[in-house]
Amino acid sequence: MTIQTGKLTDPAVRAFVSAVNAHDESGFKELLTPDATMSDDGSDRDLDQWIDREIFASRGHMDVVKESNAGRDLVVDYRNDTWGEMRTRWHFDITDDGHISRFETGQA
Structure with missing residues (x-):
């Protein structure tokens, strides 16, 4: 059972x-702080290269299975054209003005 995107608790995470599911790269980038960082499976990655390769060039899609921590932690069935589908976990750090300063993802 997945959670409808519109029902996700945190507005920035929603x-x-x-943006990921709509393949809206410019809208996605507007959500991030200018100095945003990310990690994948515990290793920091180059943000622009990672989002291009893992989300936009490979048509990434998120089906949220569970949320916790006021909507800032997700369990997601994530799929893209490169890796297929996998269960992943996501954590988001959100600034006071509602932008994402860091996100972390990895196998769940």
């Missing part, structure tokens, strides 16, 4: 998932 917008992040919406």
Whole structure:
């Protein structure tokens, strides 16, 4: 059972998932702080290269299975054209003005 994107608790996380699923790269980047960082499976990655390769060039899609921590932690069935589908976990650090300063993802 997945959670409808519109029902996700945190507005920034809801917008992040919406942008990924709509393949809206410019909308996605507007959600991030200018100095945003990310990690994948515990290793920091180059943000621009990672989002291009893992989300936009490979048509990434997020089906949220569970949320916790006021909507800032997700369990997601994530799929893209490169890796297929996998269960992943996501954590988001959100600034006071509602932008994402860091996200972390990895196998769940």
